Amino acid sequence: MPRKPSIYLFEDNSPGDQTPRQRLWPQRSFGNAAERARRNINAKLSNPLAGFSHAELRRQGRTFAISNEIGDDASDIRAFELGAVLAQAPEKYEKVRGLTAQEKEVLRQEFANRWSQPWSMYAVIALCSLSAAVQEWTKRLETxxxxxxxxxxxxxxxxxxxxxxxxxxxxxxxxxxIFLTCCFSALACLWQSFTSTWWGLFVARFALGLGIGPKSATVPVYAAETAPPAIRGALVMQWQMWTAFGIMLGYAADLAFYHVPDPKGVVGLNWRLMLGSALLPALVVCAFVFFCPESPRWYMAKKQYYRAYRSICAVRHNKIQAARDMYYMYTLLEAENSMKLGQNKLWELITVPRNRRAMLASEIVMFLQQFCGVNVIAYYSSEIFLEANFSAASALGASLGWGVINWVFAIPAVYTIDTFGRRNLLLVTFPLMAVAMFFTGFSFWIPDDTDAHHAAHIGCVALGLYLFGIVYSPGEGPVPFTYSAEVYPLYVRSYGMALATATLWFFNFVLGVTWPSLSAAFTIQGGFAWYAGWNIVGFWLILLFMPETKGKTLEELDQVFSVPTRFHAQYGLRQIRYVVKRYVLRDKNVQPEILYEKEEMIPVQDLGYNA
Known part of the structure; x- marks a missing residue:
């Protein structure tokens, strides 16, 4: 049996300390041992292979392969013997006996060159990218x-x-x-292009949500379950990057069809073509989605182990890699199945402290992705530019420029999201987004009575919107979907992603339906100031309640989200003091505080807190 789950201590660097001192969490009781174990139930998923010897892992891998009739020959059984050992600590492949020089080189390349992947892995990337572009193309309707x-x-x-x-x-x-939802999207796009009444258009647009909703929750999970660990974060964030690409294509379609005249007997051919054109990427996805491998984890949940093995072999260079990743998935699924959870997984998101903290952080970033105000620009940018006295064609051209910026500046996040970190990206970009929103709104007060004033007026409005796109795209753009797809344990991941995406789309709806009234009641200056204020609020929410997940394994994420909320909030406030001393007062001797530490461990069942 695996060793008992454990949870790490963390360090508290109080002012004036020359060395960090260890600090224990309060040991409060919550009733009997069973109740305390239930509250820390996720720790069972932390490291299911920890504590086993290499010989025992080889035996387990061989037994798994033979009993489930996986593979075609002895090489497959050998792959699972070695794969089970590698699954315990993938980075320690050099210490595993029995690997050939060629196999070690493949494993070395996996860590040295993370983008060296089979063509089928890139097919999955293309599928995820097009799936994201489908839904955002359909957004460009605001004019x-x-x-x-x-x-x-x-x-x-x-x-x-x-x-x-x-x-x-x-x-x-x-x-x-993905196939079904893209079919829904294609049919809904075609439907809305043939409507002739506002309520018919509303019904067609409402039906479009049957495609957007499940797809937005499924594609990031599919990417996370298919990708190798080395590129998982970068691949999951492709969803948002290519969502931005879809927005750009939507703007391009607006501009391309703007001057299309109405033939005899047809009214509004240009906007009908705009709406209908969104079905093109959906049809492409439907055509080649089944050429990509299915998620191996889904096959394993159905006990179809041979199909899971074939699927994962298609997206790995070597059988050793496939067997390693598949056996680790299997042990996690077995750990999940051994847990006697309640019937309602949504309730587990609230009652299990580790899940509740992950849910809080996920809901915050999903809410803020909308209330930072980005989709006010995405939906109504042409109208905003018209308010700034652009011509109709120039407004569409300026909107296309914003779409290009939104996509181009999302590309660096492929690197920064796994190096600079999710939390740090947001803490830097939220204040900058607030400044850009204030600047845009205040630019509408620039007089427009002369040619010089007109040029300054429209130039500053465009500059403010473009600056917002530049700082949004590598931060609050890609982080929410990536963060939400990784913070939940596997056994509640689908439920957590469903809740996260429902939250995002609900507040997306709120923005879309309220902006015309908000800008009319508050003036456009007040509307932008309103969302600038939410960016300031967002900075504090991220600082206090969003833990960093960059570079964390599943074991470490369970540790991160087992830290009581109040301790993380206090840590966030202390970070302000560090930043002021280090970067304002230029004190090079001050050191950053380390919240999580692995040097000592205490049993999780001894910690009965409820933060």
């Missing part, structure tokens, strides 16, 4: 639609679409869900 009709798909996502994620994934798998 002709507003309010409720514009936000209809996101109303459906919040209350119906996202909650279809769990049954769709259960019955149809990840690929099947």
């Amino acid at each position: 002709w639609l507003s309010g409720l009709v514009n936000a209809a798909p996101y109303l459906c996502c919040a209350f119906l679409g996202c909650w279809l994620t769990v049954p769709f994934n259960h019955y149809f798998g990840r690929r099947g869900t």
Whole structure:
């Protein structure tokens, strides 16, 4: 049996300390031992292979392969013998006996060159990218639609679409869900292009949410479950990067079809072509989705181990890598199945402290992705530019420029999200987004009575919106989906992602339906100031309640989210003091505080807290 789960201490560097001192969490009781164990139930998933000898792991891997009839020959059984050993500590491959020189080189390249992957892995990347582009292309409607009709798909996502994620994934798998939702999207795009009444357009747009909702929760999970660990963060964030690409394509379609004249008997051919054109990437995804491998974890959940092995071999260079990753998935699934959880997984998100903290952080970043104000620009940028006295064609051109910036500046996040960190990206960019929002709003007060004033007026408005796109794209753009896809334990991941995406789309709906009234009541200056204020609030929420997940293994994430909320909030406030001393007062002797430490361990069942 694996050794008992454990949880790490953390360091507290109080002012004036020359060396960090260890600090224990308060040891409060919550009733009997069973209740305390239940509250820390996620620790069972921390490291299911810890404590086994290499000989025992080889025996387990061989037994697993033979009993489940995996593989075609002795090489497959050997792969699982060695793969089980590697699954315990993948980075220690040099110490595993029995690996050939060629196999060691493959494993070495996995860590040295993380983007050296089989073509099928890049097919998965392309699939995830196109799936993201599908939904965002459909957003570019603001010049002709507003309010409720514009936000209809996101109303459906919040209350119906996202909650279809769990049954769709259960019955149809990840690929099947992506295929179905892209079919829904294509049909809804075609439907809305043929409508002739506002309520018909509303119904068609509402039906579009049946495609957007489950897909937005499934694609990041599919990416996370298919990708090797070395590129998992970068691959999951492709969702947002290519979402931005879809927005850019939508702006391009707006501009391309703007001057299309109406033939005899047809009204509004240009906007009908804009709406209908979004079905093109959806059809491409439907055509080649089944050429990509299914998620091996989904096959394993269905006890189809041979298919899971074939699937994971398709996205790995070597059988050793495939066997390693598959055996680790298997041990995690067995750990999940051994836990006697309640029937309602959504309730587990609230009652289990580790899950609750992950949910809080995930909900914060998903809420803020909308209330930072980005989709006010994405939906209504052309109208905003028209308010700034751009011509109609120039407004569409300026909107396309914003779309290009939004996509181009998301590309660096492929590197920075795993180096600079999720939390640090947000702490830096939220204040800058607030400044850009204030600057844009205040620019509308620049007089527009002369040619010089007109040039300054429209130039400053465009500059403010572009600056916002520059700082949003590598920060609050890619982080929320990446963060939400990784913070939940496997046994509640689909439920956590369904809740996270439902939250995002609900507040997306709120922005879409309220901006016309908000800008009319507050003036456009007040509307931008409103969202600038939310960016300031967002900085404090991130500082206090969002732990960093960069470079963390599953074991370390369980440690991170087992730290009581109040301790992390206090740590966040102390970081302000460090930043002031280090970067304002230029004190080079001050050292950053280390919140998590691995040097000593205490049994998790001894910690009965409820933060």
